[in-house]
Amino acid sequence: MMNRIRGLGAATLLQLEEIGEVVRFGGRILRATTRPPFRWRAFMAAVYDSGVLSVALICASGLTVGFVLGLQLYNTLIRFGAEDSLGTAVGLSLIRELGPVLTGLLVTGRAGSAITAEIGAMRTGQQLDGLRMMAIDPIHYIVMPRATALAFVMPLLSALFVVLGVFGAYLIGVELLGLDGGAYLGSLEAAVEFRTDVLQSLVKSLIFGLLLGLIATWRGYSCEPHSAGVSRATTSTVVTASICILLADYLLTALWSL
Amino acid sequence: MQSNSNRDLAVGVFVLIGLGMIGYLSLQIGGLSLRDPGGLILFATFDDIGGLSPRSSVRVGGVRVGRVESIDLDEDLRARVRLNLALDLELSIDSAAAIRTSGLLGDQFIALEPGAEDELLVSGEEFAFTENAMNLDRLIGSVVHGDGLGGGD
Amino acid sequence: MTEADPEPGHVEIRGVALAFGRRRVFESLDCSFVRGRISVLMGGSGTGKSTLLRMIGGLQRPDEGSIHVAGEEIVGLGEIGLARVRDRLGMLFQNGALLDSMSVFDNVALPLREHTDLPAAEIAERVHDRLAAVGLSDIDDLLPGELSGGMLRRAALARAIVMEPEILLCDEPFSGLDPPNVSRVEALLSHLNRDRGLTVIVTSHHMATSLRMAHRILLLRNGGCVEGSPAQLASSRDSAIREFLGKDGAEYLAHHGHEFQGADG
Numbered sequence: 213m214m215n216r217i218r219g220l221g222a223a224t225l226l227q228l229e230e231i232g233e234v235v236r237f238g239g240r241i242l243r244a245t246t247r248p249p250f251r252w253r254a255f256m257a258a259v260y261d262s263g264v265l266s267v268a269l270i271c272a273s274g275l276t277v278g279f280v281l282g283l284q285l286y287n288t289l290i291r292f293g294a295e296d297s298l299g300t301a302v303g304l305s306l307i308r309e310l311g312p313v314l315t316g317l318l319v320t321g322r323a324g325s326a327i328t329a330e331i332g333a334m335r336t337g338q339q340l341d342g343l344r345m346m347a348i349d350p351i352h353y354i355v356m357p358r359a360t361a362l363a364f365v366m367p368l369l370s371a372l373f374v375v376l377g378v379f380g381a382y383l384i385g386v387e388l389l390g391l392d393g394g395a396y397l398g399s400l401e402a403a404v405e406f407r408t409d410v411l412q413s414l415v416k417s418l419i420f421g422l423l424l425g426l427i428a429t430w431r432g433y434s435c436e437p438h439s440a441g442v443s444r445a446t447t448s449t450v451v452t453a454s455i456c457i458l459l460a461d462y463l464l465t466a467l468w469s470l
Numbered sequence: 471m472q473s474n475s476n477r478d479l480a481v482g483v484f485v486l487i488g489l490g491m492i493g494y495l496s497l498q499i500g501g502l503s504l505r506d507p508g509g510l511i512l513f514a515t516f517d518d519i520g521g522l523s524p525r526s527s528v529r530v531g532g533v534r535v536g537r538v539e540s541i542d543l544d545e546d547l548r549a550r551v552r553l554n555l556a557l558d559l560e561l562s563i564d565s566a567a568a569i570r571t572s573g574l575l576g577d578q579f580i581a582l583e584p585g586a587e588d589e590l591l592v593s594g595e596e597f598a599f600t601e602n603a604m605n606l607d608r609l610i611g612s613v614v615h616g617d618g619l620g621g622g623d
Numbered sequence: 624m625t626e627a628d629p630e631p632g633h634v635e636i637r638g639v640a641l642a643f644g645r646r647r648v649f650e651s652l653d654c655s656f657v658r659g660r661i662s663v664l665m666g667g668s669g670t671g672k673s674t675l676l677r678m679i680g681g682l683q684r685p686d687e688g689s690i691h692v693a694g695e696e697i698v699g700l701g702e703i704g705l706a707r708v709r710d711r712l713g714m715l716f717q718n719g720a721l722l723d724s725m726s727v728f729d730n731v732a733l734p735l736r737e738h739t740d741l742p743a744a745e746i747a748e749r750v751h752d753r754l755a756a757v758g759l760s761d762i763d764d765l766l767p768g769e770l771s772g773g774m775l776r777r778a779a780l781a782r783a784i785v786m787e788p789e790i791l792l793c794d795e796p797f798s799g800l801d802p803p804n805v806s807r808v809e810a811l812l813s814h815l816n817r818d819r820g821l822t823v824i825v826t827s828h829h830m831a832t833s834l835r836m837a838h839r840i841l842l843l844r845n846g847g848c849v850e851g852s853p854a855q856l857a858s859s860r861d862s863a864i865r866e867f868l869g870k871d872g873a874e875y876l877a878h879h880g881h882e883f884q885g886a887d888g
Contacts, residue, residue: 260477264484303499334722341682342720345713346734346786347706368488375491378499402532402572406500408525414492 237351237433238426244349244356251357258361262323266369273318274373277310278302278380285381286389298391299400302381307404307413309461311374312366316420316457319362319369321450324428327358328449331432332442340433355433359425366421367414374413412468419464420457427453508536509557513596514567514580519549520603521578522569528553528580535559538580553580562587568601578603631691633658633790633822634679639688640846641674648674650846652688656839661816661823663833665867666843672826673717675843676792679824680714681705693789710738713783715793719775721767721782727754728763731782738786753781757811773804780811790822791815797829805829809836830871842867854879 285301331354334340340350378400385391404410428449435445519541528536536555544550553567564585571578591597632655639652648671656662664672677683678690681697690697693711700708721730731750735741741749754760757777767775776796783791793812797805809832815821827833833840834853842849842856842864849856849864856864857872865872 256478256481259484260481263488264477264480267484307495337718337723338716338720339722341677342714342716342722344682344702344705345680345709346737346782347709348733348737349702365484365488367492368485371488371491371495374495401499402534403577404495404499405525405527406496410496410500413495 233434234426234430237430240351241356241359241426241429244352245360247352251353254353254357255361258327258358259365261326262319262358262361263365263369266319266322266365267372269318269322270315270369270373271376273314274311274376275380277314277373278306278377278382279384281305281310281377282381282384282389286385286391295385295389295391296395297399297403298381298385299378299396299398300403302385303378303400303404304409306374306377307409309465311370311377312413312416312420313457313461315366315370315373315417316424316461317454319366319421320424320428320453320457323362323365324424324449324453325446327362327428328432328435328446329442331355331358331429332435332445335433335435336437336439336442338437350433355429359422359429362425362428363418363421366424367417370413370417408468412464415468416461416464419460423456423460424453427456508554509593510536510555510559511539511593512553512555512561512591513594514551514553514600515544515596516549516551516569516600516602518602518605519551519578520569520571520605522551522580522603523578526577526579528555528582530559530582530584535582551580561585561591563589563591563595564598565591566599566601567597569603571604631694632656633693634824635689635691636675636679637689637691639678639685639690641671641678641683641685647846649685652847654841654848654850656822656824656841658822659816659820660838661812661825661836662839662841663837664824664826664841664843665828665833666848667867670843672843673794676714676794676824676826679790680712680792681708710786711789713786713788713791715776715780715783715791715796717795717798719767719779721775721779723767726764726766727759727770727778730767731778731785734782734786749785750781753785754778756784757781758807773800773807776800776804776808777811780808784815784819784821787819788821790824793823793825795826795828797827797832805832812836830869831874834868834871834875 281302282298285305286295286298289295289298289301331340334350334354340354343350343353382393382396385396386393431445431449431452432442435441522538522541524538524540526538527534528538536553536559539552539554541549541551551567561582562585564587566583566585568581568583569578570581585599634656636652636654639649640647641649652675664675666672674683678685679692681700685698688698692708695708697705697708721727722733725733728747728750731753732746735746735749739746751760751763754762757780759774759777759781762770762774762778767778770778780793780796791812796808796812800808812823812825813836816823825833825836834857837853840851840853840856844863849859849861851859853875857868857876859865868875
């Protein structure tokens with residue numbers, strides 16, 4: 213029994229220690245952004261890898277989620293005779309929650325894991341040590357462009373997801389189920405407001421991007437320098453980032469409604 | 471450094487599309503105005519504001535013309551609502567402000583009904599006619615007791 | 624027993640102790656590396672050759688002791704302080720450690736682009752000069768993954784010397800290479816040492832090559848080290864040392880016996 217408690221205490225301390233290291237790592241990345249040069253080339257390359265290459269996935273997912281939302285919400289709303297408010301229901305759910313969260317999870321799986329694997333492979337091949345020996349800070353050279361790129365692309369992809377979702381539900385509601393297009397768009401525009409909804413969505417996706425940027429690069433940077441270690445780190449990125457995104461979503465939703 | 475102009479182009483297009491989406495959501499759907507249209511401050515006093523809160527919208531004929539800025543209690547312990555409306559809005563002095571619900575279960579907003587007089591309301595003035603929030607309990611009660619609908623002001 | 628050197632070594636290790644968990648790697652290690660000489664670190668697997676090299680480069684911190692590189696104490700320095708010392712170091716890693724997403728040219732040019740304001744034309748000149756010095760040409764646009772082992776090693780060497788370091792650290796530069804390439808790398812290192820006065824510190828267990836190339840051998844064992852010239856160690860009274868050097872040691876003595884000064888290692 214005592215051993216169990218001791219074990220729990222040790223595990224908790226270990227977790228806290230790791231959180232401390234992650235925070236310190238985040239601080240170093242932040243400091244790196246303030247030191248010139250900014251490394252635009254690497255940033256653009258990372259935006260391409262995380263953002264442009266995710267567009268197909270985001271579009272497909274946004275559209276299909278829109279289809280599903282359109283169908284499901286229609287089925288519920290029609291029971292109250294409120295099917296003309298489909299635009300409202302779809303718009304609010306996508307903008308406030310589904311857009312940022314689903315985009316966050318998708319990008320985590322696609323780009324987050326890739327970045328962890330890339331940095332982990334560099335660590336395994338001693339490339340990060342090589343940079344240090346040339347008096348080049350690997351955090352400034354490798355980590356910072358990738359972490360900032362993830363934060364940058366997240367709001368853009370999230371907006372894309374939302375618009376495609378709205379469009380997908382439109383296709384289902386108006387084209388398939390015969391709703392009035394004007395009523396759909398009208399209820400959408402009436403219900404959605406910039407300050408309460410769109411801004412919330414953008415802030416959420418930005419914060420998710422920052423979280424993912426920090427976690428994905430940290431896991432790669434601190435992994436054990438062999439292939440099993442990289443593999444473990446990649447999985448860990450997806451799990452940790454997903455959980456953090458969901459928790460952050462709850463916190464932000466609660467804070468925003470204050 | 472390897473420069474890849476195709477990739478740079480793709481990144482540029484991606485950023486433009488993303489910003490465009492954000493713009494569409496903010497301006498068209500979210501109704502963000504780039505110029506601050508507010509400035510016409512009017513007051514309306516109600517007995518019961520229901521679920522109205524600061525930031526609730528103010529509409530004329532369903533079109534958003536402003537927002538609720540703040541809600542306070544006046545000396546008679548009635549709710550005094552401060553409205554920030556579009557500067558070019560022309561409302562006659564006999565216009566009314568009513569608290570309505572969007573749909574059956576939706577958010578509450580203030581609906582303005584224009585009056586017929588020539589003289590217009592000026593910033594700082596009060597609405598002469600107001601209509602309280604519809605209270606569902608009272609409504610059901612009056613139907614049950616056959617009192618007739620007593621929305622009142 | 625070490626010879627008394629008239630001046631402090633280019634790299635001085637004093638009282639260094641290091642343990643990984645329960646495994647003690649070094650226990651009060653004392654050794655020094657002479658300026659302008661080729662020193663080879665040898666020892667069985669797990670004796671900490673690579674670890675010692677990493678400590679000199681500041682990539683590994685010892686638990687105790689001091690390490691002076693070019694007169695400066697590096698234990699306790701942060702990354703910024705280490706950067707200053709690393710300006711004088713070049714390191715050749717075992718698998719090259721070139722950035723695999725960049726071409727060979729960009730890899731060798733990287734330190735120049737980061738730390739100097741040289742115009743592109745001059746950078747190109749220096750890069751080509753270094754690549755030619757290691758016997759590589761026309762491989763500018765190749766990626767590290769497209770190079771053979773020998774070429775990769777030499778490209779990495781070009782990068783290590785492009786900033787004109789005083790000290791060159793090489794971790795197992797001969798491992799995994801076929802005999803022609805081993806000779807090539809050996810010739811390059813000797814050449815760099817002779818012509819540019821580079822202090823070269825190498826870890827290796829290529830016995831014959833090491834004995835031939837080294838001015839001094841540092842044999843790591845039992846948490847400490849034994850220093851001496853190749854001849855001294857090859858003719859050491861300590862049978863364990865002679866056994867370690869094996870047949871190559873005996874062969875070395877046979878060819879270079881006339882260099883033997885007398886005192887045991």
